[in-house]
Amino acid sequence: MTNAWTDIKNTDLVVVMGGNAAEAHPCGFKWVTEAKANRGAKLIVVDPRYTRTASVSDFYAPIRQGTDISFLNGVIKYCIENNKVQWEYTKAFTNASYIVKDGFSYQDGLFTGYDEEKRDYDRESWDYVIGDDGFAVVDPSLQHPRCVWNLLKEHVAIYTPEFVERVCGTPKAKFLKICEMIAECSTPTKTMTSLYALGWTQHSSGAQNIRAMAMLQLILGNIGVQGGGMNALRGHSNIQGLTDLGLMSNLIPGYLNIPTEMEENFGSYMSTRQFKPLRPGQTSYWQNYKKFFVSFQKAMWGNAAQADNDWAYDYLPKLDVPSYDVLRIFELMNEGRVNGYFCQGFNPLLAFPNRAKITSALSKLKWLVTMDPLETETSRFWENHGEYNDVDTKSIQTEVFQLPTTCFAEEAGSLANSGRWLQWHWAGGTPPGEAQHDTWIMGQIFVRLRELYRKEGGAFPDPIVNLAWDYKDPGEPTPEELAKEINGRAIEDLRDPTDVTKVLVPAGKQVLNFSQLRDDGTTLSGCWIYSGNFNENGNNMARRDNHDPGDTGAYLGWTFAWPLNRRTLYNRASCDVNGKPWDPTRKIIEWDGTKWSGFDVPDIAPNAKPQDVGPFIMNQEGVSRLFTRGLMRDGPFPAHYEPFESPVDNVINPKIRGNPVARVFQNDVSQFGTSAEFPYAATSYRLTEHFHYWTKHNRVNAALQPEFFVEISEELAAEKKIERGGWVRVWSKRGSIKAKALVTKRIRPLMCDGKAVHVVGIPLHWGFIGAAKKGWGPNSLAPFVGDANIETPESKAFLVNIEPTTPPSEVVA
């Protein structure tokens, strides 16, 4: 989230698309009802289903899953054509005026530079014209035909209301009504917020769904303001934290990158990370990259990371592919090229697409280690459960360890919520049996592995035996020790560069925050963006002052928000070019002639003159990007592509299947179905009574929603002679499941490109262990393909067939 849950009360319009907050985030959604009740805010819901969020909306429109870009590009076109643009914001705070290279264009559904063989673009032309002074060339009048604004106008021209209706199945009148409501938020004193979740990410064009809305928010002037923003609701309690801390194939904590093998040494790695400003006087904060990287290396390898070994750069793994994401590793596993696998609090047998392939892959492992507080299907993937897990146990040669961990109630530490608040919690219960903290398990595995390498040597032991692990009990680092290391400390006295007699931070003391980190090896910090979380003032994540001066919803004394306790990102953009709030009634910060101050931590240097320094300090431009240069693989503007399995062809270019640069493994090509064989558009979702595959272990939740079902329209039920509550078989090219049919009015057929499209809804909470009845989930059916930029599987849009059937044999028995 750019903003916080508590900030939603400040909005005038909530758009929920790609999410269902009322059911999946109920207590956060109360801030939407707060805004409706107290500000007269309106709520729009666009979703294939009439969800419970829709049931309290002011306006609902249906949309076919996977077509959100067409819808949003259509809204952008409407706003441009009807002059519903926050012009002062757009001109000053976006790259609308930047001139783009002549070579760049878009035609027949593809951008310049497409290589069909490689399924990739040469992105050289997707960039600005750079002038002789080394800066990007701009035309503030927006008259230049090659400026971003004019290219954007051209790009969205095809997304007419008729096009939107044809592709999305959203009736034109409903689409236009939503356009009118959104367009009202182009004034400086009306704001809209976007709430989204997995309904936008689980697509082969997921990242571009979000970009499209971000662009709309920018031209409406809604980023950085109270009640505005792009708000990813996020699915798990610490999914934000795990990402911040870089627990992904290609990341280092704080959004630094694991090197590729093309970056042979530290010099070549840093050469592409200089982040020189693209316009005069801009902050381009990533210019500090080296400070954060070196401080991280010192946290990892202490004294073994020195200037003369490039801070142990060679200890880091170097990638030969963009990432070993979960789809790639399960593909490799299924080819027999992976021997060992750890699942720490993760249930891939129910979470990853194409379950048959996941089972096959796990069966080829030599060993599997699971760590959980609860039983998981993954740890018992080898156990035969009849139709629900029909495996040949004897033939599965995988050795499995199931390790019991504590749960939330039995451990201390912090979680990052979707608003980036790092909230500390305390242990209150005794763990059952021999269950242990994850930190104990990781510590125990590490000290044993280190001991083996110390004694026996082996393949490159250095990064293991030299890992900085100077915790009081190496077998179990405490949460406080780890939190302090994440914050960072001075290794030597940190002296004031302007007066070397003055010590800013004595050796061994915690740094105040990341502004004190250095690139000369005198500081360490595990994750720079979190720095400030636990400094010499104590554990700031444990603060509990719930006062809210100005009633802004900021709660600066409550726990700690990264970065620097800032609650609204880009909040400098809440003021005009001269530093005065666009809406004085919704002031966040303000320029008083010498400095920035207000109700939040300013997202800009406190003394940066508003006329000189742009609000988007992380970007080299100092402004936000309507055109993303070559930073995304599938285009600098979002463009319409169908899901890989779609009931209709891509109307822009029928030859293009799915996202043209999404990675597809050869083994999966034959497992994509066509609409001739699988006519119905399936999607997946959560129910409010359940959380993933956890709550089916709880008696209360299992009683509230005991049994797996699929949701279909009355029209489809009539067409397929399916009875209410009757058993149906649903199958895709990859698997087949049985479920009770829930026949509702919440799903209606959509008219897309001249034909009726029926939607099949599949909730995701059932498996073969727990207190609820046995069942299946959408992952038995979903395709093994991901988003072109970040490989999130396309679990929200795929094709199935459906027919009445008999109950599963176990039910009959």
Added chain:
Amino acid sequence: MNMELSRRGFLKAAGAGVAGTTLGAMGFGEAEAAVLAHVRPFKLTTTVETRNTCPYCSVACGIIMYSKGDLRKGEQADIVHIEGDVDHPTNRGTLCPKGAALKDFVHAPTRLKHPMMRKAGSDRFEQVSWDFALDRIARLMKHDRDANFIAKNAKGVPVNRWTTTGFLAASATTNETAYATYKVVRSTGIVAFDNQARV
């Protein structure tokens, strides 16, 4: 009655169970005492409160856990009740159908209690000791890493990749667990490293 008494103080006093003296102290007459003598003592009276956050979605509602026994004093602590934290700015005491049933997660019959091992081809888990499991896992890791570690690529560039073992981390663990996990996993050269944010 003593109007200075807070609701919680009242409930604690009334629940203490020593009906005669306690109720007398609050000024109740005999009739009320007779009724209250039949009422079950308030269940949270002797419990210890601990602040926590809901582990499900990322709204991260504040919760208060009530236990019999105090973990901080080294006692056995049994969680007997969980409710929303009214001081929390986001949820202000409210919980959803998932959060309201959190106690059932803590005490689910399918909570794992012992390290278990399933041997190749076997149809069951067998209980093992922690030492056995951890020693065996460390040995399996070393065996695979030593056999398959890629120290240099064809050009002779150090790449330090271990691609034959992977690690999925959990987005419900704490930042501190995540950081410790990061250090261990990265030190080995594992590149197949992901968490739920991917899916």
